[in-house]
Amino acid sequence: MAVKMTITRIHAREILDSRGNPTIETEVTVETETTGKKSTARAAAPSGASTGEFEAIELRDGGERYGGNGVQQAVENVNTRIAKALIGRNVLRQENLDALMLELDGTENKGSLGANAILSVSLACAKAAAKALQMPLYRYVGGVNAVTIPVPMMNILNGGAHSDNNLDVQEFMILPIGADSITEGIRWCAEVYHHLKKLLKNRGLSVAVGDEGGFAPNIANEEEAIQLIMEAITKAGYSCGRGKQFMISLDAAASEWKGNAPGEYYLPKSGKRYTTDELIVHWEKMIRRFPIYSIEDPLDEEDWDGWKRLTEKVGDKVILVGDDLFVTNPVRLNKGISMGCGNAILIKPNQIGTLSETMEAIRMAKEHGYETIMSHRSGETEDTTIADLSVGLGSDLIKTGAPCRGERTAKYNRLIRIEES
Ligand SMILES: O=C(O)[C@@H](CO)OP(=O)(O)O
Numbered sequence: 538m539a540v541k542m543t544i545t546r547i548h549a550r551e552i553l554d555s556r557g558n559p560t561i562e563t564e565v566t567v568e569t570e571t572t573g574k575k576s577t578a579r580a581a582a583p584s585g586a587s588t589g590e591f592e593a594i595e596l597r598d599g600g601e602r603y604g605g606n607g608v609q610q611a612v613e614n615v616n617t618r619i620a621k622a623l624i625g626r627n628v629l630r631q632e633n634l635d636a637l638m639l640e641l642d643g644t645e646n647k648g649s650l651g652a653n654a655i656l657s658v659s660l661a662c663a664k665a666a667a668k669a670l671q672m673p674l675y676r677y678v679g680g681v682n683a684v685t686i687p688v689p690m691m692n693i694l695n696g697g698a699h700s701d702n703n704l705d706v707q708e709f710m711i712l713p714i715g716a717d718s719i720t721e722g723i724r725w726c727a728e729v730y731h732h733l734k735k736l737l738k739n740r741g742l743s744v745a746v747g748d749e750g751g752f753a754p755n756i757a758n759e760e761e762a763i764q765l766i767m768e769a770i771t772k773a774g775y776s777c778g779r780g781k782q783f784m785i786s787l788d789a790a791a792s793e794w795k796g797n798a799p800g801e802y803y804l805p806k807s808g809k810r811y812t813t814d815e816l817i818v819h820w821e822k823m824i825r826r827f828p829i830y831s832i833e834d835p836l837d838e839e840d841w842d843g844w845k846r847l848t849e850k851v852g853d854k855v856i857l858v859g860d861d862l863f864v865t866n867p868v869r870l871n872k873g874i875s876m877g878c879g880n881a882i883l884i885k886p887n888q889i890g891t892l893s894e895t896m897e898a899i900r901m902a903k904e905h906g907y908e909t910i911m912s913h914r915s916g917e918t919e920d921t922t923i924a925d926l927s928v929g930l931g932s933d934l935i936k937t938g939a940p941c942r943g944e945r946t947a948k949y950n951r952l953i954r955i956e957e958s
């Protein structure tokens with residue numbers, strides 16, 4: 538006999554994210570048929586700043602309230618249209634629930650209900666199901682396969698769209714690849730973070746932080762930023778390089794560098810211009826010079842041919858991560874796989890809008906040998922769902938910001954607890 542856990546209540550509200558912008562949070566209550574016991578769980582949608590052009594639509598109200606950023610329409614969509622369609626359904630049928638919301642939305646990009654509305658319901662349903670079954674979320678989504686903890690990629694220096702002042706590259710991350718556990722890896726990263734702070738202070742540079750908690754000093758260029766980070770790693774007593782304790786990852790977020798025409802790049806802060814081929818040469822040099830584990834969005838989201846050429850040239854030396862390129866979308870990932878673009882995918886559930894499609898993207902990536910990196914957004918809440926998903930869905934890595942700011946540490950701390958369990 539199939540177990541039935543019926544959705545009895547769905548309620549959304551508008552809350553604040555870490556940038557002080559409104560976002561949507563949804564609560565789902567389910568009743569276990571055999572016992573009559575009720576379980577409630579909630580999930581919130583995060584929000585990006587350097588959003589990919591091909592992401593599912595995040596519904597915002599427009600108008601004057603919250604400068605147009607309100608999500609009252611998305612809240613209304615959950616409390617009326619989605620609630621009506623899902624109440625009475627079995628919460629254990631996640632795929633079915635997600636498919637129902639897609640059907641109800643009826644658009645290609647979830648622009649009718651809003652991907653933020655849909656995601657908050659999709660994740661809250663999974664969390665409520667896990668709670669009703671008295672299991673942690675990672676176990677519910679991963680079953681017996683949930684046995685590995687990802688390596689953290691900590692963004693300790695912010696640039697690009699995440700800070701107004703300094704560098705064109707958006708994120709400078711450290712990876713404790715030599716750590717034996719995530720608890721140890723997180724500690725190493727936090728130690729490096731504090732040494733970087735000291736180094737910056739000693740040089741009279743600002744230690745104010747960007748959106749993801751990394752420092753945002755006025756540094757002249759990317760090379761200097763990486764050198765500083767490597768110095769902080771050494772000062773903290775660790776080694777840096779392939780096969781050593783730490784490696785470095787970058788998120789160029791090059792879709793923010795659109796030039797006048799396709800194949801042309803303009804870096805807004807330094808004022809530099811590149812063609813696709815010049816940028817490829819630039820990345821080849823950077824990889825030769827520094828211990829770089831991965832580069833995310835090294836090229837624009839529409840520069841498929843450039844991605845293919847770059848992957849052919851350096852794909853055996855470095856991980857090339859598609860964020861804006863793939864937008865967690867199985868259709869775009871499929872195109873990238875068949876063309877040979879990149880060798881890893883960033884997984885952001887809110888780029889696609891449902892848990893089922895997120896799982897599909899991960900399944901496809903794994904099947905084709907692409908690394909998977911679970912990721913936060915630059916606008917986050919204290920919701921820790923992605924920590925559980927990273928374990929449950931077997932992500933190789935997780936990027937969720939600096940070891941400071943509560944919305945970031947909430948995820949790292951959750952991973953420490955999962956590891957202990
Ligand atoms: O580009 C990214 O990878 C993300 C998260 O770090 O930034 P945003 O959420 O602003 O898109």
Ligand SMILES: [Mg+2]
Pocket residue numbers: 788790833834860861883
């Ligand atoms: Mg990115």
